[in-house]
Amino acid sequence: MSEPRQAARRIDGKAFAATLREKIGKVAADFAAEAGRKPGLAVVLVGEDPASSVYVRNKGKASVAANIESFEHRLPADTDNDTLMALVERLNGDPAVDGILVQLPLPAHLDEQSVIAAISPDKDVDGFHVTNAGRLAVGQSGFVPCTPLGCLMLLKDELGDLSGKDAVVIGRSNIVGKPMAQLLTDANATVTIAHSRTKDLADVVRRADIVVAAVGRPEMIRGDWIKPGATVIDVGINRVPAAEEGKTRLVGDVAFDEAGQRAGAITPVPGGVGPMTIAVLLRNTVVAAYRNAGLELADGTL
Numbered sequence: 001m002s003e004p005r006q007a008a009r010r011i012d013g014k015a016f017a018a019t020l021r022e023k024i025g026k027v028a029a030d031f032a033a034e035a036g037r038k039p040g041l042a043v044v045l046v047g048e049d050p051a052s053s054v055y056v057r058n059k060g061k062a063s064v065a066a067n068i069e070s071f072e073h074r075l076p077a078d079t080d081n082d083t084l085m086a087l088v089e090r091l092n093g094d095p096a097v098d099g100i101l102v103q104l105p106l107p108a109h110l111d112e113q114s115v116i117a118a119i120s121p122d123k124d125v126d127g128f129h130v131t132n133a134g135r136l137a138v139g140q141s142g143f144v145p146c147t148p149l150g151c152l153m154l155l156k157d158e159l160g161d162l163s164g165k166d167a168v169v170i171g172r173s174n175i176v177g178k179p180m181a182q183l184l185t186d187a188n189a190t191v192t193i194a195h196s197r198t199k200d201l202a203d204v205v206r207r208a209d210i211v212v213a214a215v216g217r218p219e220m221i222r223g224d225w226i227k228p229g230a231t232v233i234d235v236g237i238n239r240v241p242a243a244e245e246g247k248t249r250l251v252g253d254v255a256f257d258e259a260g261q262r263a264g265a266i267t268p269v270p271g272g273v274g275p276m277t278i279a280v281l282l283r284n285t286v287v288a289a290y291r292n293a294g295l296e297l298a299d300g301t302l
């Protein structure tokens with residue numbers, strides 16, 4: 001008879017994020033007492049994409065609960081570049097706004113790069129501006145993209161010191177894969193970045209103590225690719241048809257049930273990385289508020 005396998009620990013990103021949001025709420029209240037205003041986050045949504053709408057609504061709710069003022073700007077899908085740029089400029093100059101997030105992807109007729117470039121780096125709580133990407137690359141303090149920073153928090157909580165761990169990041173996007181690899185490198189892991197041209201991805205993954213999957217392909221990473229005991233962080237959010245006719249469900253980039261038989265610990269989807277992204281967004285907003293108001297926030301407070 002084969003030995004029964006120990007199921008992986010389930011990394012509860014939802015609970016971790018709730019704890020973090022509570023801490024952020026207290027620091028935001030301290031800020032308000034000192035500055036005479038709450039930290040402010042402006043979220044810009046162009047068009048009516050239903051998934052984006054849900055996400056924007058969740059951010060709004062989480063902000064309010066964490067003592068952060070939320071300013072929502074919903075623009076029609078046919079908004080032109082100049083109108084969007086003018087809004088970003090206005091938010092750059094608005095002293096009540098500490099953080100600006102322009103929900104991506106934008107409709108195809110709009111130029112994402114120029115919109116991101118227009119956001120003041122001091123209000124770029126997504127960490128997408130080239131100034132912040134550059135700061136991360138050279139080790140200066142700036143805003144770090146929310147999803148990779150959230151993943152790093154979960155990894156440190158799970159593993160403690162990451163020194164010398166073999167990590168593979170699958171995906172090399174500017175918003176997830178690349179900054180994730182940078183953060184892991186800075187944490188002294190040995191990092192492999194895999195992508196669509198990687199040969200023998202399964203073999204690359206088999207060597208890794210830490211697997212971060214940010215591909216956008218439902219359940220692509222199979223259970224038998226996972227090194228026994230590895231820590232698996234699943235960033236993917238993919239909507240697929242559910243068993244029940246006409247319904248959908250969310251799955252990650254990792255085949256959760258299979259991988260859970262071999263991993264030491266694994267994040268679920270939903271309830272893993274997603275809630276961390278929102279919590280880190282709020283964290284970055286509070287950090288921005290302190291910096292923009294010229295107030296001191298002690299290192300390591302958030």
Ligand SMILES: NC(=O)C1=CN([C@@H]2O[C@H](COP(=O)(O)OP(=O)(O)OC[C@H]3O[C@@H](n4cnc5c(N)ncnc54)[C@H](OP(=O)(O)O)[C@@H]3O)[C@@H](O)[C@H]2O)C=CC1
Nearest residue numbers: 147171172173176195196214215216235236237273274277
């Ligand atoms: N939980 C959260 O908060 C968030 C979740 N997401 C989710 O994470 C996933 C990734 O997002 P994002 O980084 O924006 O996606 P992108 O589409 O920008 O990048 C996907 C990456 O995966 C690589 N890739 C695609 N196919 C393969 C393959 N067959 N084998 C290996 N690598 C492959 C691509 O390689 P190449 O560069 O060669 O094309 C690319 O680098 C998505 O599911 C997205 O919804 C994203 C942001 C936040």
Ligand SMILES: Nc1nc(=O)c2c([nH]1)NC[C@@H]1CN(c3ccc(C(=O)N[C@@H](CCC(=O)O)C(=O)O)cc3)C=[N+]21
Nearest residue numbers: 101102103104105126237270271272273274275277278
């Ligand atoms: N400028 C910009 N910044 C972003 O950070 C950004 C973006 N654009 N565009 C879209 C992606 C995606 N993203 C998610 C964040 C949280 C959840 C989330 O909270 N997920 C929950 C619930 C999911 C659900 O039930 O729908 C979970 O995984 O448990 C999901 C996805 C941020 N993104």
